[in-house]
Amino acid sequence: PAVVTTLNVSSTVIVEVESVDFTGNSTNATSCEPTGVAPNWESQNLSSTSGFLTFTPRHDSMAITYGVTCSNATSSHTAWVNIESTFPPQALGTNSCAVQIPTMVTSEWSSIWGGTFPTPNSSQVIVTLAQGRNVAVHFVTDSVASGQSGIVTSAPTIGTAGLRVASITQCPGDFTFGRDANGGPNTVAGMDPDCTETWGVGTPLNFEVNESYIPNNGVCELEPLKDYYFNLRFTSACATSTCRGLMDYTNTTSPSP
Secondary structure (H helix, E strand, C coil), X not given: CCCEEXXXXXXXXXXXXXXXXXXXXXXXXXXXXXXXXXXXXXXXXXXXXXXXEEECCCCCCEEEEEEEEEECCCCEEEEEEEEEEECCXXXXXXXXXXXXXCCCEEEEHHHHHCCCCCCCCEEEEEEEEECCCEEEEEEEXXXXXXXXXXXXXXXXXXXXXXXXXXXXXXXXXXXXXXXXXXXCECCCCCCCHHHEEEECCCXXXXXXXXXXXXXXXXXXXXXXXXXXXXXXEECXXXXXXXXXXXXXXXXXXXXXX
């Protein structure tokens, strides 16, 4: 006889570290097992043909599909549910920077792009991050007279599927507070839209070094002679334990006369 499997969950949208109740049932099955690439899911004990399980998903700010496959000697059937997990709200630390996400890693501009900021003139790299991890890429701006400027974008069709979120701030791993009107770290939640981008269609993130803050002009204005971070994270499911994405950088700094 044909197997029929059902899988229900207590919530399909959770904040990271919250638990989810899974309830599975089957008809005509002799055994069941977990299916899918969600971290730690395949090690769960789901051998019975019906049951209840409390599980804590571990996939920061991603949507991942969980499955249960039940079968008998001649038939099998898989039921799927999709669970979206979001980062907990970032708190503001005593240093006026967002409290870093525990899975953050840091890097230098030269390690990612292969040159000292704002070089190289053009670079395409595949950035690979473990599921749920984000990277803060450090660089230092020069004087306004240097005319430093550039464009970063991403090709969402190259690499693992899913959105990629980037921000440029003076604080590493900041996806929540961003900058204030004077260019420094902000103390109120809300990112400057000119300094953050979600890549699903390959739109650019433009930046330039400028003494003045010009809001809503489509360019992230950076103060001269300051430390900054290009923050990047993946926000959707990966087919493997890592997320890979093509990042494209173009140096648009005008050559010195």
